[in-house]
Amino acid sequence: MLNNFEFVNPQFFWLFLLLPVLILWYFWKRKQQTAALKISSIKGFKTKKNWLARLRPLLFVLRLLVLSALIVAMARPRTVDETTKTVNNQGIDIVMAIDVSASMLARDLKPNRLQLDLLTKDLPTVSDSLNTQEKVIQKHH
Numbered sequence: 001m002l003n004n005f006e007f008v009n010p011q012f013f014w015l016f017l018l019l020p021v022l023i024l025w026y027f028w029k030r031k032q033q034t035a036a037l038k039i040s041s042i043k044g045f046k047t048k049k050n051w052l053a054r055l056r057p058l059l060f061v062l063r064l065l066v067l068s069a070l071i072v073a074m075a076r077p078r079t080v081d082e083t084t085k086t087v088n089n090q091g092i093d094i095v096m097a098i099d100v101s102a103s104m105l106a107r108d109l110k111p112n113r114l115q116l117d118l119l120t121k122d123l124p125t126v127s128d129s130l131n132t133q134e135k136v137i138q139k140h141h
Contacts, residue, residue, distance in 0.1 A: 008076035015071045019064060026060055 007013075 004080045004082070006078060006080055008078060010075055012071055012074040015074075016068070019068070022064065022067075
């Protein structure tokens, strides 16, 4: 499954060195976020944590996972498939061009040259097209 697997930009994996720094920063900031209040008794306060406070560490873990996925995506993983097949294609390339300039609208042929080209464009072969153009020219003279 992991045969022929490579990364286009493996230098982005150096960004994984930032993850421990982010973890240390998170724990350092977490200690600073706790409020300190000196009171004589806590009998009147409920000490039950709500569900959002319990999910806060999980949110940080999810952020680290997303950051890791982004780093891997920037490294551009791909599979390389090297085939040893040789394909030989033989054929003839034919290019047909139609002149649509103003000179094609000259009135020396009926129909004009552009309409003649458009009449003969759907013919199957070049030789058939040339023969048909000659026939159309002969009919209109």
